[in-house]
Structures are given as C-alpha cells and as structure tokens.
Amino acid sequence: MTSKVYASAADAVADITDGAHLAVGGFGLCGIPDQLIAAVAELPATGLEVYSNNCGVDGLGLGVLLELGKVRRVTASYVGENKEFARQYLAGELEVELTPQGTLAERLRAGGAGIPAFYTPAGVGSPVSDGGLPWRYAADGSVAVASPPKEVREFNGKLYVLEESINADFALVHAKRADTLGNLVFNKTAMNFNPLAAMAGKITIVQVEELVEPGEIDPGAVHLAGVFVQRIVHTGPQDKKIEKRTVREEKA
Template sequence: MNKEIRDAAEAVADIPDGASLAVGGFGLSGIPDVLIGALYAQGATGLEVVSNNCGVDGRGLGVLLAAGRIARVTGSYVGENKEFARQYLNGELEVELTPQGTLAERLRAGGAGIPAFYTPAGVGTQVARGGLPWRYAAGGGSVAVASPPKETRDFSGRPYVLEHGITTDFALVRAWRGDRHGNLVFRRAAANFNPLAAMAGRVTVAEVEELVEPGELSPEEIHLPGIYVQRVVRLTAEEASDKPIEKRTVRS
C-alpha cells in the first residue's frame, strides 16, 4: 500500500517513447511541474498528451513541446504558447481541439470505465461534422489529417454528439495534500483537471506538496481515492512553493 517513490526521476523512469499522458492543471495552476521536469530530463519523446492546455513558452508542458518531444495534443485551449501555434501551423504537431467541458467528461468517463457518452456540446459545428484540421501538411497550408465526423443522435427531440472516453498510459498530476496510500486532496483551481487526469491514467503519478501518514486525511476531505494513484512523490518545500503565474495582475 505504500506508494511513495523516492523522487520524481524514479517515478517517470519507465515512461517510454510514444506514451500517452494525461496531465493535470489549468493554465499554470496546479501543473505537475516537477514531474514534467523529470520527464524532460529522462528523454522520452513522441509523446501524446491530453491536457487542458500545453503550458506556456518555457514552463510546464511548454518545455517538452519546445524540445520537440510532443507529437500530439488533445486539449481545449492553445493560447499563451507561441511555439505551440508555430508547430501546429507548420505541420509539426497534431492537435485535437475539444470543448473544455467535453474534455473533462472524456477523462472522467475513461477513468470510470465508460467508453462513450452523448453531449450537446459541439452539435452543428465541425466538432460533430468533422473537418477540423488535426495536422497540417509539412510547411503549413493544406490539411494533412482532418477530424472525422461523429455520430449524432436525438434524445427527447434534441440532438447530441457521441464522444469517446479517454484513457492514457500514464497520468501526471499535482496535489496539495496526500498520503502514502495515494489518497489526494486538491486545492482551489488545481482541482479543475487534476482529479480527472488522474482517473484516466493506467499508471498515475502524483507529486504532493504535503505528504501525511495514512489515516491523517479524513474520508470527507479526500477528492481522489488512492485506487486511482500508483505512485506518489513528496515535494520539497522549495518545489512546493514554486507556483508560477501566467499573467501577474496588481492594482495600479
């Protein structure tokens, strides 16, 4: 039951080239930055990433992206990252854009063993009709790979589109508190995608700001039970306090 791993390097050492990864966080809030850094040092490439966004230039998943180590991204937001846009428009990166709520539910469904579900999001758009450019031809311009059309069906007179659940080889997440059994608590905005990403991974690795002994967390405060988590990494005080802000705003 003790899922604590010595350090982040050991926790990601067996992630191979071409692996699929669900990565938690929203913008730069709650991103598993230490695990991402360890994966960068480890050297895996050709990664297929599922995440709300792909970090920013020079931080988060943006580090792996700039190194050419990400081959495909499934996400809902691509702003704040010029290198992402450059690679996508030049045919170097495959991108599947998904409505944000749909992405969240696809991760949750995959973790719950639900293969597919119907949603009204995207009905009447290219999300349902197909034709969204997943990959451009090398050098940009023409579309090399386009999204396929999706099944639609009426329920009570309203159309819905079929979306598939997502499961990945690994998941990388960050938690505020956790125990050695893998039970996790997320704080504020970090709760947006981390629990869902953790559910979707076949092997989920969590970096934890504060690691406590089993029994110290009351059942009522646990957001994600340890059944979904296979590896836990205890962060140092310095790592836990390093929380970047995309756009710092202060009063004039």
C-alpha cells in the same frame, strides 16, 4: 504491500517511453505537475501524446516538452498562451485535437469510470461533430489530417454527439496533500483537471506538497481516493507561477 512512495520524480517517471499517452492535470499554470514534467523532459522519450486542458506557456509546464520536440499530438481545449505551440501546429510539426472544455473533462472522467463513450450536446452542428477540423497541417499550409465526422443521435427531440472516453498510459498530477496510500486533497482551484486526469491514467503519478500517514486525512476531506493513484512523489511546496500578473497602481 508495495509502497506507492517514490524517492524522486525521476524514479517515478522512469518507465515513460516513446509514444506514451499522458493525461496531465492543471489549468494554465495552476496546479500543474511541474516537477514531474521536468523529470519527463530529462527522459529520452519522444513522440508523446498529451491530453491536457492546455499546453502550458513558453518555457513553463508542458511548454517545456514542446520546446524539446517530445510531443507528437495534443488533445486540449485552449492553446492560446503558447507561441511555440502555435508555430509547431501551423508548421505541420504537431497534431492537435481541439475539444470543448467540458467534453474534455468528461472524456477523462469517463475513461476513469470505465465508460467507453457518451453523448453530449456540446459541438453539435459544428466541425466538432461534422468533422473537418485541421488536426495536422502540411508544410505548405494545406490540411494534412482532418477530424472525422462523429455519430449524432436524437434523444427527446435534441441532438447529441458521441464522444469517446480517454484512457492514458500515465497520468501526471499535482496535489496539495496526500497520505502514503494515495488519497489526495487538492488546493482550491488547483483541483481543476487534476482528479480527472488522475482517473484516466493506467499508472497515475502524483507530485504532492505534503505527505502524511494513513488516517491523518479526514475521509470526508478526500477529493480523490487512493485507488486511482499508483505512485507518489513528495516534492514539497510548489514554486507557483502566474501567467499574467495584473496589479492595481498604488495611489499616492
């Protein structure tokens, strides 16, 4: 069997090319695949389409790819911590699809489960279902591309909107522990969108802090089975960043 373990992040992402669709794990800066993102930043690939809860912050996480002009389109739930993101979006340089957070999570999970679409009550009666959300602005500030209306159906007296699942060419995720078969364990809240992004990727690449042999992880402790993982990079302990550090003043 071909080994899933790659020597470096650069080797693992080397075949990501122009226009690739990337599902990326993390929430804010928690659990982001920072070393894989850094390796993508070194590639010539541009026009990337990204699915992620958010787009990092200026200079960190996916914000690195934004600053390099490598991202064409983003599907996300929250983008408020990134000034460059806002600038590109309002200037018409970046296409953005905002989607409810739970809907984004289920779109990723459904893609991995082979479900093409599903109905949800989230967004019914709003521009999410009715259409008209500005996906891309023109240079003069007008809306160049707006979201289309979506199918709405009634079930048991309640309205639901049809949402399509997400399948990405590649998924970039971060895990605390993995065995060489790709069985993953995530650390507390760093689990966030990582297993969902991993499920949605046709080729899933994981950077892992600890790499062990098969059998060293209790099967009951596995958060995501290795069937969803194609490539593993042992990156060692992560240098974790904090978006907003808040501390209490020391009492005299």
